[in-house]
Amino acid sequence: MIKQLYSLIQFDEAVKTMEAGADNIGLVPMQNGGVPAHRVPLERVYKIHDEAKKRGVKLVAIMLTNDPEEMLQLAEKVQPEILHVAGDGYAATPEFAKRLKEVAPDTALMQAVLVDNETAIDRAKKFAPFVDYILLDSGLAPDTGIGASGKTHDWNIDAKIVESVDVPVIEAGGLGPDNVADAIKKIKPYGVDSLTKTSIKYEGGNMEKDIEKVRLFCERADEAAKEIGL
Numbered sequence: 001m002i003k004q005l006y007s008l009i010q011f012d013e014a015v016k017t018m019e020a021g022a023d024n025i026g027l028v029p030m031q032n033g034g035v036p037a038h039r040v041p042l043e044r045v046y047k048i049h050d051e052a053k054k055r056g057v058k059l060v061a062i063m064l065t066n067d068p069e070e071m072l073q074l075a076e077k078v079q080p081e082i083l084h085v086a087g088d089g090y091a092a093t094p095e096f097a098k099r100l101k102e103v104a105p106d107t108a109l110m111q112a113v114l115v116d117n118e119t120a121i122d123r124a125k126k127f128a129p130f131v132d133y134i135l136l137d138s139g140l141a142p143d144t145g146i147g148a149s150g151k152t153h154d155w156n157i158d159a160k161i162v163e164s165v166d167v168p169v170i171e172a173g174g175l176g177p178d179n180v181a182d183a184i185k186k187i188k189p190y191g192v193d194s195l196t197k198t199s200i201k202y203e204g205g206n207m208e209k210d211i212e213k214v215r216l217f218c219e220r221a222d223e224a225a226k227e228i229g230l
């Protein structure tokens, strides 16, 4: 079971998050979009990425800009293992996927799908032929895109999506140590993602990972996956 932890800001917390069991670490490279306090300067992104590569951990670069050209420029500079498109005004297309392969041949494409109702099933099916991963998430805010809501959604829809697409699905939205096992047993995803419930949030949008909660999240995810043979 892949455990994906967002949103890393500092180098030391990224290291501790990897030590606590993360397989994928997500961050927001400096761009025109998202919560200003979550954006990471490129020099630090490179340092975190070098450390992640040494540990066999994948770096996920989250795109909250709505400008595909800016996304492609960032992908070319960072060469992340995964590019996660989550803005509220732009979703990946087959043409974008093709151009991403040209500028970052080893970067996989992950598209966020907002699970607000049953229409999410058809939206996920449309992305599946040309993306490498689908991330199912909750909450859409005009300034920050899809996600980071700390809220769950209807897991019955997610379970149907997992059954109907051929690409790996990462489950996100309000997951933490308290409910990750239930989500895995119900949805049977390829991976699980957590931001809010494994972070400490401060005034002004600042936050840091709560390492004990990250550890518990990873342990409980692995236990649940093992229990059901995933």
Ligand SMILES: O=C(O)c1ccccc1NCC(=O)[C@H](O)[C@H](O)COP(=O)(O)O
Pocket (backbone or CB within 6 Å): 005, 006, 007, 026, 027, 028, 034, 035, 038, 062, 064, 086, 137, 138, 144, 145, 146, 147, 148, 149, 150, 151, 172, 173, 174, 175, 193, 194, 195, 196, 197
């Ligand atoms: O990581 C961010 O800073 C971020 C900001 C705005 C939208 C999405 C963002 N991250 C995407 C993620 O994959 C989150 O981990 C996912 O939305 C789950 O968030 P949460 O419900 O808070 O666990």
